[in-house]
Each structure stands twice: as C-alpha cells, then as structure tokens.
Amino acid sequence: MSITGIRGFNDILPEECAVWRRIEDEAVRVFTAFGFSEIRLPVVEKTELFLRSIGETTDIVEKQMYTFSDRHGESLALRPEGTAPLVRAYIEKRLYAASPATRLFYMGPMFRYERPQKGRYRQFHQIGAEVLGTESPMADAEALKMLETLFVSLGISGVEIEINSLGCPRCRPAYKEELKGFLADKTERLCDNCKGRIGKNPLRALDCKTPGCLTATHGAPAVSDFLCDACGGHFKGLRSALDMLGVAAKVNPRMVRGLDYYTRTTFEVTSGAGTLGAQNAIAAGGRYDGLVEELGGPATPCFGFAIGMERLALLVDRNRVEKRPLVLFLAMGDGAGEKGVEVAARLRDAGLRVVADYAEGSLKSRMKRADRMGAGYVIILGEDEIREGVLTVKDMTTGAQEKIAQDKIPALIKGRSQGAQA
Ligand code: HAM
Numbered sequence: 001m002s003i004t005g006i007r008g009f010n011d012i013l014p015e016e017c018a019v020w021r022r023i024e025d026e027a028v029r030v031f032t033a034f035g036f037s038e039i040r041l042p043v044v045e046k047t048e049l050f051l052r053s054i055g056e057t058t059d060i061v062e063k064q065m066y067t068f069s070d071r072h073g074e075s076l077a078l079r080p081e082g083t084a085p086l087v088r089a090y091i092e093k094r095l096y097a098a099s100p101a102t103r104l105f106y107m108g109p110m111f112r113y114e115r116p117q118k119g120r121y122r123q124f125h126q127i128g129a130e131v132l133g134t135e136s137p138m139a140d141a142e143a144l145k146m147l148e149t150l151f152v153s154l155g156i157s158g159v160e161i162e163i164n165s166l167g168c169p170r171c172r173p174a175y176k177e178e179l180k181g182f183l184a185d186k187t188e189r190l191c192d193n194c195k196g197r198i199g200k201n202p203l204r205a206l207d208c209k210t211p212g213c214l215t216a217t218h219g220a221p222a223v224s225d226f227l228c229d230a231c232g233g234h235f236k237g238l239r240s241a242l243d244m245l246g247v248a249a250k251v252n253p254r255m256v257r258g259l260d261y262y263t264r265t266t267f268e269v270t271s272g273a274g275t276l277g278a279q280n281a282i283a284a285g286g287r288y289d290g291l292v293e294e295l296g297g298p299a300t301p302c303f304g305f306a307i308g309m310e311r312l313a314l315l316v317d318r319n320r321v322e323k324r325p326l327v328l329f330l331a332m333g334d335g336a337g338e339k340g341v342e343v344a345a346r347l348r349d350a351g352l353r354v355v356a357d358y359a360e361g362s363l364k365s366r367m368k369r370a371d372r373m374g375a376g377y378v379i380i381l382g383e384d385e386i387r388e389g390v391l392t393v394k395d396m397t398t399g400a401q402e403k404i405a406q407d408k409i410p411a412l413i414k415g416r417s418q419g420a421q422a
Contacts, residue, residue, distance in 0.1 A: 049077075057200050066080075329355065
C-alpha cells in the first residue's frame with residue numbers, strides 16, 4: 001500500500017506555488033515600503049511559550065496544539081501562530097535595543113489540530129507583521145492601511161474590515177464581571193466548552209458559534225460600553241486615523257478574538273466574495289500591549305496581524321499571476337543536442353523561460369509532449385536550421401511557425417506574450 005500524506009497537511013503544487021510566490025513577493029514589496037524587515041523563526045518552540053501567551057483557556061491551547069516530548073522529556077510544540085515566537089525572539093535577542101519601534105514581518109507554516117475543511121487546515125501558512133514599541137493608534141491604522149495596500153496590489157476587492165476594542169487590564173475586569181452576571185442564568189444553554197470557561201474567560205462565549213452560545217449571548221453587554229477613558233480615547237484615535245487614511249472599517253462590538261493576549265484594538269478582515277465559504281476570515285490581529293512584559297521583557301505596547309495564505313490565495317485573480325510562457329527547446333539530429341543546450345542558455349540569459357528537451361523520439365511525439373507541458377512556444381534546432389543559421393519558432397497557441405535568427409527570438413516572444421496579456 002502506498003504511503004499517503006497526513007489529513008489537513010497539504011502539498012502546494014506548482015500552479016498554486018506561482019500564486020503563493022506572487023503574494024509573497026507583493027507582501028515583501030509592500031511591507032518593506034512601510035519600513036518592515038523580515039524575520040525567520042523556528043517552527044518548534046517550548047510549549048510553555050504558547051500556554052503563557054495565547055492563554056490556557058483558549059481553543060488553540062486546550063485542543064489544537066501539536067505538542068510532544070523530545071528525547072530529554074522537554075515539552076515542545078509546533079507553533080500554532082507567529083506572534084508569541086516573535087515576541088520570544090524580540091526579548092531574547094534584545095531587538096528592542098535597536099530602535100524605539102521595531103517593525104517585523106514573517107511568513108511560514110503554522111500548525112493547529114482543527115477539523116479540516118475548505119480554508120481550514122492542520123498545517124496552514126501565515127504572513128504576519130508586528131509593530132513593537134508604540135502605543136499610538138496611528139500604528140494600528142497604518143498597519144491596517146498596509147494590509148489594504150497589499151490586497152489592492154493583489155487585485156482583491158470586496159473585503160470587509162471589522163474593528164473593536166477589548167479594553168485593558170484596568171477596564172476589562174469590570175466588563176468580564178458584567179458579562180458573567182449576564183450569562184449566570186443562561187449557563188445551561190452554553191456549550192460544555194464555554195460552560196467550563198465561564199469563570200475565567202467569559203468572553204470566549206461571545207466568539208462561540210454553537211447555537212446555544214449564540215442565543216445565550218444574544219443581547220449581551222458590549223465591551224465598548226465599559227472602556228476606560230484611555231481605551232476609549234485610543235479607539236477614537238484609531239477610528240479617526242483610519243478615516244484620514246481612507247480605510248473603511250466597521251465597528252463590531254461583539255468581536256472578541258480566540259487568543260488571550262489582546263488588549264484594546266482587535267480586528268478581522270473577511271471576504272464577502274463567497275469563494276471562501278464558512279472560513280472567510282482572511283486576516284486578523286490586534287494590539288497586545290501586555291505580552292512582551294508578560295513574557296519577561298520590558299513593557300512594550302505592540303500591534304500586529306496575520307494573513308491566512310491559503311485563504312488569500314483563493315481570492316487572487318489567477319490571470320494576474322505573472323507568468324512568462326514556457327519555451328521548449330527541441331534539438332533534433334546528431335550533434336544538435338549539445339548546440340541546443342548552449343542556445344537554450346543564451347535565450348535564458350536574454351530573459352526567456354526555457355527548458356531544453358534532450359529526449360529521443362520523433363518530432364511528432366516530442367511536440368505532443370510539449371503540448372502536455374503547456375509550452376507556449378517550441379523552438380526547433382535541426383540539421384536544416386544549423387545549416388541555415390536560424391531557428392524554427394512555433395507559437396503553440398496559434399500554430400504559426402517561422403524560421404528566424406536566434407538573436408531576434410527573445411524580442412519576438414516577449415512582444416507576443418505582452419500583447420496576449422494586455
Ligand atoms: P488568528 O486569527 O488565529 O490570529 O489567525 C490569523 C489568520 O490565519 C486567520 O484569519 C486565518 O486567515 C488564518 N488561519 C488560522 N487558522 C487557520 C487554519 N486552521 N487553516 C487556515 N488558515 C487559518 C493569529 O494567529 C495571530 N497571531 C494574529 C496576530 C498577529 N495578532 C497580532 N499579531
């Protein structure tokens with residue numbers, strides 16, 4: 001029996017990789033323009049890091065972590081997200097010493113043991129960005145602007161941004177108590193999970209999608225009514241900065257997030273396009289002003305977000321993925337093979353995407369293979385061509401074929417493919 005891959009762990013096949021590459025390139029371009037630098041972090045961390053940051057009463061920590069003991073019995077975990085590892089590195093490598101605000105971005109796989117479905121996987125990929133060292137709501141607004149700029153540059157429209165403020169350790173406890181009181185006579189309707197958490201983490205019930213929790217939390221008090229003056233002022237500052245930057249965002253007072261480290265601003269970006277089905281959150285994030293200190297670093301207010309790569313890729317217009325046509329170079333006859341490899345190398349130097357085919361077989365069977373490979377052009381070098389000092393170029397879309405001097409080929413192919421893309 002052949003060995004299969006693991007449920008929820010995907011192979012990203014070449015055609016999809018072209019889309020991913022375009023997203024990654026665009027993200028690097030946009031994020032760099034906003035002053036962010038890349039950081040690459042390990043995929044495995046000490047389990048404790050996630051317990052202390054994401055929170056022990058969250059779905060991720062309670063049910064979704066890939067945790068294992070190494071040979072020395074140390075408990076390690078595949079990272080379920082990138083913020084906690086980044087903060088760990090920020091403290092450990094003293095990245096705060098460099099400048100007052102540190103702007104970092106990262107890309108890579110994350111792991112959560114969730115029930116796989118379209119847009120939800122056990123290994124999935126995020127592109128994340130974090131600003132560490134500023135409390136200003138301008139940082140939140142600018143990061144959201146950066147996200148919007150990326151979407152626009154990828155040709156994605158119709159996304160909706162929802163924002164909320166969850167308050168801070170000064171004002172949230174009073175809200176928690178109020179919510180607990182509101183839910184006190186409705187606990188029977190809550191799912192077992194939320195029932196168990198209500199003492200420590202009643203906000204989770206607001207985020208729960210089970211029908212019982214949805215009805216129990218209907219009409220629940222809104223956190224926005226409990227913000228202290230500082231948090232209220234911060235949220236107001238965010239909204240006016242977003243207005244100024246022309247970023248449309250809707251306030252959703254019910255939005256809480258599945259991770260405990262958030263303070264003040266939280267947000268979620270969803271796609272209304274229908275392509276994504278139930279898993280329509282493309283990106284999410286917020287402020288985590290207490291996390292760096294919680295993990296042993298200096299008090300450092302932060303804001304960040306992560307984009308779900310698989311979901312974003314589903315929204316990218318495939319026609320906008322830049323693709324140079326594949327040119328298959330066929331050398332026919334004795335001695336042509338070697339010459340062919342050399343000519344193919346020259347054409348690559350001139351900017352074409354060329355595969356040299358040195359397989360045996362008739363011209364007909366090799367042309368069929370070129371077709372299966374999706375070649376846009378086939379260049380033939382046979383004895384006639386060598387003698388005449390030209391090459392035969394066949395346009396696989398139109399079937400037109402012509403003999404032409406080697407140095408004219410790059411301009412011909414580039415010109416035609418630009419014409420076809422326009
Ligand atoms: P999150 O909401 O858990 O936040 O994940 C962010 C995004 O990752 C989601 O909106 C979704 O697009 C994608 N995602 C999450 N789980 C899956 C999954 N199982 N399969 C496919 N995609 C998924 C965070 O991870 C925070 N670290 C974001 C953040 C950064 N907050 C501050 N800084």
